[in-house]
Structures are given as C-alpha cells and as structure tokens.
Amino acid sequence: MAYFILKRLIQSVFVMLAVAFLAFSLFRFVGDPISQMTGVETSVEDQERLRDELGLNDPFVYQFARFTGDLLQGDFGFSYRTRQPVAEMIATRIPATLELGVVALIISLVVGIPTGVYTALRPRGIATQAILMTTLVGVSIPTFVIGIMLIFIFGVQLGWLPTFGRGGTVQIGGWESSLFTIEGWRALLLPAITLGVYQLTLTMRLVRAEMMEVMRSDYIRFGMARGVPMRRLHYKHALANTMVPVITIIGLQFGGVIAFSIVTESVFQWPGMGLLFLESIRFVDIPVMGVYLVVIAFFFVLVNLIVDLLYVAIDPRLRVSDVT
Amino acid sequence: MLTITDLAVKFPSRFGDFTAIEDVDMTIAPGEIHGLVGESGAGKSTVGAAVIGLLQTPGYIAGGTLTLGDTDLRDLSDGQAHAIRGDRISMIFQDPQTSLNPLMTIEDQLVETIQAHSDVSHAAALKRAVDLLEDIGIENAAARIKSYPHQFSGGMRQRVVIALAICTDPELIIADEPTTALDVAVQSQVLDLIRRLARDRKIAFMLITHDIGVIAQVADRVTVMRHGKVMETGETAQVLGAPRHPYTRALMDAVPPLDRRIDRFRVPQEADTGPITQDNAAEAWLLEGIEQDPIGLSLSNLCVRFPGTRTSLWRKPDPYVALHDISFDIRPASIMGLVGESGSGKSTLAKAITGLVTPSSGTMTLGDDTLPGGKSRSRHHPSRQLIQMVFQDPYSSLNSRQTIGAILAEPLWFYGFTPDPSDRRRLAASMLELVGMAPDAIDKYPHQFSGGQRQRIAVARTLLARPRFLICDEPTSALDVSIQAEILNLLKDLQAKFGLTILFISHNLAVVRQMADDTAVLRNGRIEEIGSTEALYANPQADYTRTLLSLTPVMPISWQAPTG
Incomplete structure (x- = not known):
C-alpha cells in the first residue's frame, strides 16, 4: 500500500x-x-x-x-498586465473556480447517479426513455448555449436569478466564499448547472451502462437465486460494483471541469481562474498563463491520486498486502 | 417433490417465438440427485432457470406445470417467487470466480442470506454461518469468514457458494455445471459434498452437466436432453447401462474412456462432412512441402521465472517459478501429451516453446537447431513457421472482422509460399476441404460457424503454415463431447498423414490417453512423471498421477460401449 x-x-x-x-x-x-x-x-x-x-x-x-x-518557493513572478504578483492574482481567483466546480460536481452526482440507477433498473420504462432523450439533447447543445438559454429564461424573462458575478461573498481567512449567503447561492446556481450538465449526462449514462452490466453478472443472479432482498441487491451489491469504474471517470472529469470552466465563467462573468486565463490570453500575459497551466495540472494530478486511493478503499482485491 | 410436466419455454424474437424447450417432464424426490445431461444448446440450463423463476428476459414459460411440494410455482406473484428463492429452491452456479460479490466479505454475504429468510439476530446468523462453513470443510471458519472472495482458492470458493445455497435449508438445489470450472481433485471433493448433503439433509439436487462421467458418479437418476426435448429418463444405471435412445448411446460413445485407448471415435455425424477427397490440392501441397523428415523437440533444464508481486519497498520481490528444470524429448512424428491441473505451468511451457515467454535458463532444441528463447528469437527465425499452435478457444482465436479466406491466406502470404492471391485462395479452399469443411466457407465470417467448425478452421490455418511441430493447447476443452471426438479424429488423421510432431496439452486425462504416444504429468511447474502413455496409465509410478487417475470421474466398465 x-x-x-x-x-x-x-x-x-x-x-x-x-x-x-x-x-x-x-x-x-x-x-x-x-x-x-x-x-x-x-x-x-x-x-x-x-x-x-x-x-x-x-x-x-x-x-x-x-x-x-x-x-x-511560491514565487510565481509578476503579471505583465497588472504588475501584481501572479501568486496573489491566482489565489484570489481559485476559491471562485473551486466552489463553482465542486457545486457543479455535486449537482451532477446527486442527480446523475440516482437517475443512472433508475434508468438501469427500468431499461424499458417510459420515464427512462424520456430521461435518455432529454439528456441526449443536453450533451448535444454546447455549454455556452445552455448558459445563455438559462440566463435568458431565469435571469431575463423570469428575473429570478442574477446573471453575472458572484453575488454576496464572505471573507473567511484568505478564502472569498459565496457559499454562506443567499445572494451567493443565487448567483452560483445558474453557472453551476451550466457547468454540471455535461458531467451529469456522462455520469448518468456511465452509471446506467455499468449497472446494467453488473445486473447481468453471476453474483447478482446468484443473489436473486438465494432470495436476497431486491432492494439490497440493487443498492448494496450492484451499486458498489458499479461505482468502481465510474469513480475513475468522475475523477478525470472533475479535473476537466476545473480546467474547462473557462466557457462558463466567461458567459456568466464569473471571476474565477478561467476568466483570468481568458483576460491573460488577450493581453499575452505569459506569466499568468504559465502559472495557470501549472495550477491546473496540479489539480489533475491531485484528483487522480485521490481517485487511486478511493479505488483501493472500495475494492478489496487491490489491497495486495493483506492477501494471505 | 419437484414435478415438471409438459414444460415449454419460449423466447420471443422478431421472427416469431423461438421454442427453447418443450414437453419436458421430470420429477425429483427429496434427497435425490437428478442428473440433467446434454450438449450445449440442449436447454438444460433453461429448465433450471424456469424452475427457479430466473429465465433470461424475454423468455417466458409457455405451458406445462411446475410444482414444488404443494406449491404451484407458476402461480406465484413476483414477490412470492422471490421469497421462495433461497428459502425452498436455491442454485449453484458454474464459476465460483464470478458467482460471489467481490466487494463483500463472505460473512456479509452469508449473514444477509440467512437474515433474508429467517428473523434472527446478526450474532445468531453469524454463528450458523460459521458452523455451516466448518461442516462443509472450511477450517478455521470463524476467522476465514471475515475474508473476501478473492482470498479463497477456486475449490474453497465453490464451497462458499454451496454454503450460501444451503444456509437457508432449501428443499431443492439447482446445480448448473457446479464442477466444470474446477480441477479434478477439487471436483471430486465438491461432488462428495453434494452427495453428502443429499444423503444427510435430504436436499434434492438437479445436477446440470455436460459431463457424463460426473453423472455416472453421483446421480441417482438421469435425464438426457437434446434440442430442447427429453430423449430419455430413468435410473442412472439403466439409462447409461442400457440406453434405449440412440442419442444417449452416441453421447456415451463420444466420451473418451480413461482405461483404454481406442483408435477412432465413432461419430454418427461424420458421414455428413464427407470423406476427404483423394486428390486434394492442399494435401499435395503439404506433402510436397515436407522437405525434411519429421522433427523432434528436446528440452533440457528449462526454467521460467516471473517477477513476483512486490510486498516491500526495499526488498526485491521473490520470483514466481512457473517452470522448474523441465527436461524431456518429443520423438519425431509422435504425440506428447502434457497433463496437469490449472496453474501447473502447461500453458507457460507452450509459450516458452513458441517464443512468447523468455526462459530464465535451459535450452530448447528443435530438430538439430537450438531455439533462441523469447525476445532473442527473431521474427524471421525458421521455427516461427515450423512451430504452429492450435488454441483452446476457437471463439477468440479467429479475427471476427476477417473472412475465412483472409484468415487462411495470411500464413501463405506471410511465409511467402504463394505470391499469387488467386493461388492462395484456391489452396485455402482445398485446405478447408481437407479439414472437413465445405469450400464455400471461404467468403463467410467466423461468427457464422459453430465452435467445432471454427476449431477446424483454426486447424486449417495452422496447416497452411506448413508446420512440422504443432502445439495443441486444450484444443477441445471448449467443445461438446461429440464435437471433441470429431476434432480429435481429425488431428489424428492429419498427424498420421503428414508426420507432424504434436505437443498435446490437456487437463483431461482421458483425452490425452486417446491422443498421446508419450505423456508427461506436470504439477507446480515440475514434471512428476513421464513415460509412454500406455505404461503410465496402466501402471502410474508417481503418487500424484495415481491420485489424478483415481479422481477422474468415469463410467463403470459394464456401462461402457463395447470396444469398436
């Protein structure tokens, strides 16, 4: 280990x-x-x-x-554009992007896993077909179009939610958070949904495919043959086995969400790293671009490491050391 | 107790309903082991699935009655049927590797099953589970129950599966090929266990298997099925001793006997494939290609080591010794049989000879030339053409995206025998004839053929490389007995005609006896015994060989077909 x-x-x-x-x-x-x-x-x-x-x-x-x-040593140099230390610039932007990414991930998991399980267990149901159709539309539309549509409906027509910025933020240590005010949450909702939709569809379809595969396996059939309650078979036996491969993909995708939140951040003028990166490109601000690259890569590596550890935690076959 | 009458199961499809089984009648009494035997596609497993109510969708029961005691199994709601599963009827699956949930401990799986059917505390269920495992032959069960399935060996895992099936005291257990994936020694232990459970606990068993030897050993009564219909049913001694139906007779004739060698198997369908034509172009081509005399292979002190799993950061892992000091000679134009249980190193030896695995020491000599091992053997070394291989699984050994013609032409092109494409095609077609296939198969794809036909195609492909030395790695273990008999006949014919030298690898001792001139017994990478097949089978020297021979299920002599 x-x-x-x-x-x-x-x-x-x-x-x-x-x-x-x-x-x-x-x-x-x-x-x-x-x-x-x-x-x-x-x-x-x-x-x-x-x-x-x-x-x-x-x-x-x-x-x-x-x-x-x-x-x-934490010395990331100075921005050509603002003459500020890059470290400071990135540090003020990281909380916005991370909060957006994490909330988008949570939305995609909380919605994606249950619908994936549901559509796998009732593969021929009308609701299943409806869900599959809708989510297919969801993936085919580019992220920025979804964002603009959401802005149009909820921001402009209904006027329920703000269409740009972070709303009310609270300073906790060096971390500027929008998770502790109603205004903050209102501002976060639309961009998080926009960013999470693709991930959600992917998670759902992956969970569905894996779950259907697992439901055909011998150990599930054996579980049925010895009368283990179906609820337990579905949510304990099958779901755990489904999650082993799904976790890898979700992990990789989360790295992607952080990295490619650029489009969403630009549509909603979300003051995160993506927006900073876009501005830097416009002004050929190479120090910021370089550091952005390094920070994103660091997130990817970190997430992958966590995924590997989760893998070992879920699957006893990978805990080599305790094989007798 | 279990009564099946006129059972019919259908699978709806686009082209109308496909009838999987029909007119199946069967009764099983408490404590009875009822064998259900037949070849693949006979509908054996469908009968079992219908009884336990787990037919693969969209299959459905189209007619007949199914009763267990006083309960009409067809008249149950989904919930009632699920409650009966495990409680009164349970099931044992073929492969213990896949029939246990890999992410849950044995304890969790046993306790949840017990608690699903009786209202007992976790502690009480656990105690029952431990007692049961002890009873079934798992030592130190109280500690081992905390393990995960992958920490058990195959035989132990099948015991756990059996424990799961009987932990709720069912009346009937459907055992679907329960020993097919196991080695003979483990198979005999599992069969003993089934017999003991039937006797002591009065559990009725429906024992589904393709292995007549297993049936002969443990079944009280037997039902023979073919194409979804019952051919014959009755007491085992009567059905196998004096079969009334010609199919039962044919099935038994195709089973290779362990105690003697027969020259050819009697195969009823063989006339259909037609005799091998006299002036076959492929045959002439093969004979003309034999420039050298038959060649032998000799191995001396061959060792193969694989790197072990790393357990410590600093220490080099201990190597795993797959083959230890293997020395033997295969005489030119003879067949050497190689038997052993799984993990004994049979396939590693084949890979070392073909150059897929690099030996750590020792020499291999083909004819007069030393074979370089593994990576040091160049792509164009002559042995790459002289040594060819027939694999176990004909479903994965043929490229499903290529036509048979393309598959067969490849060796001719690769080894530069025939530069002209139309010549290659002609030769491939006549080679198909030589192995007993219709030449029009050449434009078809592998999925259009059955397992036996595919294995013939695989044999044709190896012959088109003009080999002098064939390695057959379990060439028939994925096939039904009657198909196995055909393929073995074919290999014998070809070997005799073209003077091939063959290394024939199998876990089936009876098959090796029919094929091999000499036999080597392999165990844990070491040769236990080697000698002429007749001497070795008649008078085994090593204890291990004796054990293997005594554990292989056979039919009593009096039931066997007269030597023909």
Missing part, C-alpha cells in the same frame, strides 16, 4: 516537471518577453540591460532550474 502511494507520488513529480517545462517554454517561444515588457521608446541598450538583469541571457537549463525553484 505504502509502496503503491509512493509510486504514484513519484509519477506525479515527473508529470509536474513536464508541465513546468511546458509552462517555461511559453516564455521562450511565445515571442520575446522584453519586447512585451518595454515600449517602442526604450533604447536597445536599455533592453539589453534589462535582458541581462532578468537573467534571460543565461543558459536554457539554468533558466529552467531557476524557474522551477521559484515555483517551488
């Missing part, structure tokens, strides 16, 4: 190094940083002096080592 975790951690370090390298390459290959930082009136001598001061004339490997070392 300890060996397994250590192996994963070592793999993670290599993944992070590779991502850091990509982020670093951004500086080298997306144009000359000096010409981005300086105006037309800066003399060539001044540019050269700046280049020297910033260490841009040093060997490539040395620069990369310095970049990685700075990252590890």
